[in-house]
Amino acid sequence: MKRLSTLSGYDMLAIQMLYKGAVAGFIYPNFIIRSTEGAYWIPIAVWAAGALLSSWIFSRLLAQLNGEKLIAGIHASIGGIWTCVICLPVIFFLLTALVVMLRAYTEVITMTMLPTTPIAFLNGMLIAPAILALAGMMPIVRAARVFFLLTLLLTLVLLIVGLSDVHWITGAPWIRTNGDFLLDKRFYAASFIWMGFVITSLIGPHTRHSARRNWKMYSAALLCTLPLIMGYIYLPVMTFGRELSKRLTFPFISKMDSISHYWILFENLTAIFVSVTMFYLFIVIALKLHAIGEMVAVIMPRANKRWIHSGAFLVVYASATLLVSWRVVENITILTIGLRLYVMFVFPLFGLLALAYGRRAGKEGAL
Amino acid sequence: MRDILASIYRLTEQPDSVPLLGLLNEAFADSSDYRASLIGAVExxxxxxxxxxxxxxxxxLEFLLGDESGGDLSFRLSRYSGAGLMEGEFQRCEIAVCSGSAVLCKQSSSAGLILPLAENQQRGIGSPVTENVLQGPMNAFIESLDVNTxxxxxxxxxxxxxxxxTVIGTASHTRVAxxxxxxxxxxxxxxxxxDRIAEIRIESIQDSxxxxxxxxxxxRFHLFPLAISTERPDRVSMDLLKGKAIIMIDGSPFALSIPSVYTDFWHSPEDKYVNPFVTNFLLTLRFLAMFINLFLPALYVALTSINVDVNRLEISLAAAASREGVPYPVFVETLLMLIMIDFITEAGLRLPKTVSSTVTMVGGVVLGQAIIQANIVSNLLIIVVAATAITNFIVIDYQMGLVQRILKYFIVAGASIAGLLGIVFCFACLIIYLSCIETFGTPYLTSLWPKKNKVT
Structure with a gap:
């Protein structure tokens, strides 16, 4: 019997940590810092709990599969049209997430390292993860394993170095909150960081055993990355203060800019941070493109995989190039809140219903 | 020898066939080393x-053709001491003659007797040339498959x-094991x-x-070597016990170890014979050398031309001072020196040992000194290029070393376009490429450390 190419526990851990590393460093801190006047860890913890809930629902859904892929399982249960209806928002979410991610990153590059290089050229870096996505799930996983080792080491070094010149007093309040973030759209916009489990659910075959293991590893990855996420938010706040941090577009990058030690070989740690982020980003973009490819292939079985990936590549590249400013990127993130909430909580419920319907229809057919 | 005589008597003429002797004479017509000697008569x-x-x-052949081989034919044939005796038609006899055997045939018989009397020309077993070790077995494969086995x-x-x-090659009939x-x-x-070997249809094959x-x-075409090519029997035996397959061909002293993953190319056979701590240290050293070899020239280009602010000010100033008077852009300057050092390396490899040391001296010292004095390249670049060249020689596998030599140009090009990000992009592309490669069903990026032996 041929072995299913499911993700191992270590693969899941690596991918989930890479996912958070790709999105937590540059857009996320600004949203969280501006979303509340209280302690920052509370909105983070609330979303972490939300992510655990979402991933648990997904794991229930995946446990129903018997070595199938999620979308293929839903398709087999409710047919092409209904699969299309519940999956189109997911595809649209993936595309917008890719556009935002790519454009945000190239914007960071333009602002910090290559100010004169055209965005259209920088966006061309999409070609590398697109090729990886086309190669399949296991090449992505193998690349993720290597990138994980490199990025984890470098990110830890950067965070440890970032501890210099911090004033703990400026991080206060540490416990108090009035729940103001619940009414702030930026709190909900920051949901994109908690969607790692969704992406891995959409790719590869799943079994009851792999679903349970993946959920456990996702929880472990979440716990491991919480200190990193805290670092991305609290380090700039404890360096520049709350008010100044709110005005910074990229608080953590500004923090990296401010570090200067005679014993550090490099003067500009921002360049190191931006470079490391590229590794994170490539894996996440490849995963998302692969997920799009897998979904479209199920919905349109006759479509050529190369053409699907090429189409997704062109859409993402053109959209990211056509966005006129950073402000638009922020607005898209806010506008797609509903889409993300649908993907995190509603889609898995639909999936459960679809699979239950499919099983019932199967039993009736057998009778 | 009764068997030969009996077999000779059995050689008969087929009514519709051309005599074997005529066919052989025709096939080897223009071969000056071909002999068809009359040794007697039967019936x-x-x-x-x-x-x-x-x-x-x-x-x-002395038993038949020697000066002291007088006497009647049956007496001479009885002195035959070769191993085995086969009867064959023209094609089989032709191949046998090409392999060094002798064929006995009557003037009009359609078949002949093949006497395996080949004398293989081969060198003695020596030390490995491409895989030197200080500790461990010192014998190496030679060009004979039997000896290698x-x-x-x-x-x-x-x-x-x-x-x-099996045998491969319509012309060469090379034995493959x-x-x-x-x-x-x-x-x-x-x-x-x-299956793959059986499917091969080729005229000739010379090397593994x-x-x-x-x-x-x-x-499709792969840049990286997909199998380790080794001339060491100890390495082959280690790989066999790990579950790998070894392919050797007659006429080549190199064995192919299949499948080989990326990290295999960084392990020396010596690693098994020294202290594990030392092994890990050496392994780290090799990977460090690989990174320096790949990225040092590119970092020089990025940090002195595009990301000047990334470096410490003192280093940037020193680099700028060393480039004072250099007329070319950093990329051109680096490319020039990298090509020059590759010329020197290649010349050193191809020339006889007595001359190669002179070339290295002239190229490395004289040319390096002169090129700095002529303000064509900076002092710093000479250090960078020298370090790059040295680290390339640390690569265990020759084929992997060649690939690294090519890759550094690719990364330098990336650095000249987008600086540090260009280097990171190229590196990411490299990892992506490696993660997409599979060697005989095994992912090329399987693990960073070798798996423990399956057989204990």
Whole structure:
């Protein structure tokens, strides 16, 4: 019997940590810092709990599969049209997430390292993860394993170095909150960081055993990355203060800019941070493109995989190039809140219903 | 020898066929080393011995053709002491003659008797040339498949060591052997390899590396070597016990270890013979050398031309000062020096040892000094290029070293376009490429550390 190419526990851990590393460093801190006047860890913890809930629902859904892929399982249960209806928002979410991610990153590059290089050229870096996505799930996983080792080491070094010149007093309040973030759209916009489990659910075959293991590893990855996420938010706040941090577009990058030690070989740690982020980003973009490819292939079985990936590549590249400013990127993130909430909580419920319907229809057919 | 005589009597003339002697004479018509000697007569018909003078052992032919071989034919034939005796038609006899055997045939018979009297020309077993070690066995494979098989069997005294052999090449008829350890090999890999080898249709084959290319020809072109090419029997035996398959061809002193993953190319056979701590240190050193070799010239380009602010101010100022008066952009300057050092390396490899040291001296010292004084390149770049060249020689596998030499140009190009980000992009592309490669069903990026032996 041929072995299913499911993700191992270590693969899941690596991918989930890479996912958070790709999105937590540059857009996320600004949203969280501006979303509340209280302690920052509370909105983070609330979303972490939300992510655990979402991933648990997904794991229930995946446990129903018997070595199938999620979308293929839903398709087999409710047919092409209904699969299309519940999956189109997911595809649209993936595309917008890719556009935002790519454009945000190239914007960071333009602002910090290559100010004169055209965005259209920088966006061309999409070609590398697109090729990886086309190669399949296991090449992505193998690349993720290597990138994980490199990025984890470098990110830890950067965070440890970032501890210099911090004033703990400026991080206060540490416990108090009035729940103001619940009414702030930026709190909900920051949901994109908690969607790692969704992406891995959409790719590869799943079994009851792999679903349970993946959920456990996702929880472990979440716990491991919480200190990193805290670092991305609290380090700039404890360096520049709350008010100044709110005005910074990229608080953590500004923090990296401010570090200067005679014993550090490099003067500009921002360049190191931006470079490391590229590794994170490539894996996440490849995963998302692969997920799009897998979904479209199920919905349109006759479509050529190369053409699907090429189409997704062109859409993402053109959209990211056509966005006129950073402000638009922020607005898209806010506008797609509903889409993300649908993907995190509603889609898995639909999936459960679809699979239950499919099983019932199967039993009736057998009778 | 009664058997020969009896066999000769059995050689008969087929009514519709052309006599073997005529066919052989025609086939080897323009070969000056071909001999068809009349050695006597049987039943009134002349008996000929056909052979190639260059391949057939003159000592072994002494019983028939020597000065002291007088007497009647049956007496002379009774002195034959060769191993085995086969009867064959023209095609078989032709191949046998080409392999160094002699063919006995009557003037009009359509078949002949093949006497295996080949004398293989081969060198003695020596030390490895491409895989030097200070600790461990010092013998290496040679060009004879039989000798190489013996060397492998001397390492693994077990009946589980199996050998599958076939012949490839419509012209060369090269013997190809596939070795494996029965308890360790993956049966799927074994049958896949046997199928692939059986499917090969080629005129001739000379070396195992060429054989690997043919074996992989149904796949797209790969930059990285997909199998370790080794001349060390100890390495082969270690790989066999790990579950790998070994392919050797007659005429090549290199064995192919299949499948080989990326990290295999960074392990020396010596690693098994020294202290594990030392092994890990050496492994770290090799990977460090790989990174320096790949990225140092690119970092020089990025940090002195695009990301000047990334470096510490003092270093940037020093770099700028060393470039004062250099007329070319950093990229051109670096490219020039990298090509120059590759010229010197290549010249040093190809020339005889006595001359190569002079070339290295002239190229490395004289040219380096002169090029700085002429303000064509900076002092710093000379250090960078020298370090790059040295680290390239730390690469264990020769083929991997060649790939690294190419890759550094690719990364330098990336650095000249987008600085540090260009380097990171190229590195990411490299990892992506490596993660997409599979070697005989095994991912090329399987693990960073070798798996523990399957057989204990």
């Amino acid at each position: 009134g018909e002349e008996l000929y011995l056909c052979y190639l003078d260059s391949l057939c052992s003159t000592e072994k 013996a060397l492998i069997r001397q390492q693994i005294h077990s009946s589980k060591l199996k050998m599958w052999e 596939l070795y494996y350890y029965a308890d360790a090999i993956d049966p799927e890999l074994l049958s896949d390899l046997q 590396a060429q054989f690997l290319r043919i074996l992989m020809s149904r796949k």
